[in-house]
Amino acid sequence: MPEKIIVFDTTLRDGEQAPGASLNLREKLEVAHQLAILNVDVIEGGFPIASPDDFEAVKAISAEVKGPRIAGLARALDKDIEKAAQALEKAALSRIHVFLATSPIHMKYKLKKAEDEILRMAVEGVRKARKYVDDVEFSPEDASRTEPTFLAKVVEAVIEAGAGTVNIPDTVGYAFPEEFGSLILYLKEHVKNIAKAIISVHCHNDLGLAVANSLSAVRNGARQVECTVNGIGERAGNASLEEIVMTIKTRKDLFKGIETKINTQQIIKTSRLVSNLTGMVVQPNKAIVGENAFAHESGIHQDGMLKERTTYEIMSPEEVGLSSSNLVLGKHSGRHAFRERLKQLGFNLGSEELDRLFEKFKILADKKKVVYDEDLVALAEDELAQVPEIFQLEYLHISSGNTTVPTATVRLKKEKDILEDAACGDGPVDAAYNTIDRITGMKGKLMDYSLRAITSGKDAQGEVVVKVQIDSRVVTGKGTSTDVIEASARAYLNAINRVLYIKEKKDVKGV
Numbered sequence: 305m306p307e308k309i310i311v312f313d314t315t316l317r318d319g320e321q322a323p324g325a326s327l328n329l330r331e332k333l334e335v336a337h338q339l340a341i342l343n344v345d346v347i348e349g350g351f352p353i354a355s356p357d358d359f360e361a362v363k364a365i366s367a368e369v370k371g372p373r374i375a376g377l378a379r380a381l382d383k384d385i386e387k388a389a390q391a392l393e394k395a396a397l398s399r400i401h402v403f404l405a406t407s408p409i410h411m412k413y414k415l416k417k418a419e420d421e422i423l424r425m426a427v428e429g430v431r432k433a434r435k436y437v438d439d440v441e442f443s444p445e446d447a448s449r450t451e452p453t454f455l456a457k458v459v460e461a462v463i464e465a466g467a468g469t470v471n472i473p474d475t476v477g478y479a480f481p482e483e484f485g486s487l488i489l490y491l492k493e494h495v496k497n498i499a500k501a502i503i504s505v506h507c508h509n510d511l512g513l514a515v516a517n518s519l520s521a522v523r524n525g526a527r528q529v530e531c532t533v534n535g536i537g538e539r540a541g542n543a544s545l546e547e548i549v550m551t552i553k554t555r556k557d558l559f560k561g562i563e564t565k566i567n568t569q570q571i572i573k574t575s576r577l578v579s580n581l582t583g584m585v586v587q588p589n590k591a592i593v594g595e596n597a598f599a600h601e602s603g604i605h606q607d608g609m610l611k612e613r614t615t616y617e618i619m620s621p622e623e624v625g626l627s628s629s630n631l632v633l634g635k636h637s638g639r640h641a642f643r644e645r646l647k648q649l650g651f652n653l654g655s656e657e658l659d660r661l662f663e664k665f666k667i668l669a670d671k672k673k674v675v676y677d678e679d680l681v682a683l684a685e686d687e688l689a690q691v692p693e694i695f696q697l698e699y700l701h702i703s704s705g706n707t708t709v710p711t712a713t714v715r716l717k718k719e720k721d722i723l724e725d726a727a728c729g730d731g732p733v734d735a736a737y738n739t740i741d742r743i744t745g746m747k748g749k750l751m752d753y754s755l756r757a758i759t760s761g762k763d764a765q766g767e768v769v770v771k772v773q774i775d776s777r778v779v780t781g782k783g784t785s786t787d788v789i790e791a792s793a794r795a796y797l798n799a800i801n802r803v804l805y806i807k808e809k810k811d812v813k814g815v
């Protein structure tokens with residue numbers, strides 16, 4: 305029987321700590337459901353004491369998402385552990401993840417505590433968590449910069465106190481693969497009761513070594529990896545789930561008798577969902593999930609590929625869920641074929657969602673000669689990621705050129721009201737945004753703007769992602785269209801709708 309590597313996904317906790325990546329409750333649930341389909345073993349849903357939103361997310365994921373174990377993070381403090389236990393109450397399988405820093409630098413400057421006290425707090429934290437759940441994980445934060453002898457002492461004590469998993473974090477991404485692998489080996493050799501626990505690793509990517517360090521640890525005995533989809537996370541991010549999983553799968557010669565139970569064909573879908581919802585665009589040359597990861601440009605490579613795929617491909621695109629078919633549907637396709645194709649792509653939509661999407665598909669099929677799978681995925685993800693369209697774009701006219709002042713005329717619909725205005729700007733996008741500000745009465749400050757083609761060809765769909773500050777809140781908005789100005793306006797309006805939606809929800813809750 306192959307040995308299993310436990311995949312502990314922390315996209316919704318450490319991943320969501322990435323600057324600007326925050327998700328609302330509905331979005332977190334959507335990601336958690338997809339992680340269950342991907343078949344991760346553990347979903348770390350959040351840090352319940354950190355905010356009411358985190359608490360609600362862990363609570364809702366625990367109640368709704370079946371399959372993976374649900375984990376909640378807690379410092380080694382009673383109030384954190386109690387809050388985590390409360391959030392996890394409804395989970396079929398739960399875990400409290402207790403952490404406490406053990407490195408000299410963290411103990412001296414951050415915690416202002418000596419080794420004895422840290423050891424006592426770690427043990428008490430684990431004992432307290434065990435009162436609520438059978439499954440407790442302990443992380444000595446900044447383990448890679450901790451004195452190995454003290455680290456071994458802490459690990460032994462927390463296992464004795466009831467931790468079933470000991471996670472060794474490279475919190476600041478400082479470790480080097482051989483060194484980190486040796487640290488795991490050191491713990492295996494110096495911690496008497498190590499066989500009673502699973503050794504886990506949690507690597508950050510500050511030097512671009514998070515995946516290499518995680519894999520080196522696996523080769524030296526770690527049996528759980530903590531990672532995030534697309535490698536998102538604090539600063540330079542966390543170890544990327546897809547890279548770890550596909551390396552173990554592709555290099556079986558180096559990982560003999562070891563496998564994960566990830567459904568690799570769901571990797572692309574999961575990656576796109578996370579990218580869409582967080583607004584964190586995946587770089588084109590990103591391993592496994594980047595747009596170019598399976599693209600061959602040079603003539604020599606194309607020639608090799610046509611003769612024998614394995615000349616230039618070490619994995620097949622199908623393994624990670626990329627469809628090999630290019631052309632799928634056109635404007636003459638019917639609703640039935642449309643629904644079937646969406647199903648094959650992993651989208652099981654309700655009939656109302658399907659009706660709305662089919663309308664959008666028809667409009668797109670009129671503009672484009674062919675509609676590719678990527679177009680459908682973009683449409684479906686757009687639909688699923690939507691916040692209610694409080695303001696809807698009805699009409700957009702731009703007058704622009706190198707001798708005229710760019711002017712936009714915009715018509716929006718709000719419930720039954722039709723609102724129209726015009727304004728100028730420094731360019732067509734600025735003019736459209738100024739007009740939207742006038743109509744909605746909101747004043748958005750554009751913090752970031754990115755445009756990319758999400759499908760291929762001259763008639764490709766453009767996707768615009770904006771980060772906008774409205775009042776004191778920074779939100780992400782996304783819009784797609786074959787017209788980049790329209791995509792820009794839709795993205796901006798999506799951000800405004802998001803702010804109004806958040807405000808509306810808060811007003812209802814009386815927050």
Ligand code: KIV
Nearest residue numbers: 403443445446473475
């Ligand atoms: O990076 C880190 O050390 C963490 C711990 C909470 C596991 O995220």
Ligand code: ZN
Nearest residue numbers: 318475506508
């Ligand atoms: Zn971390």
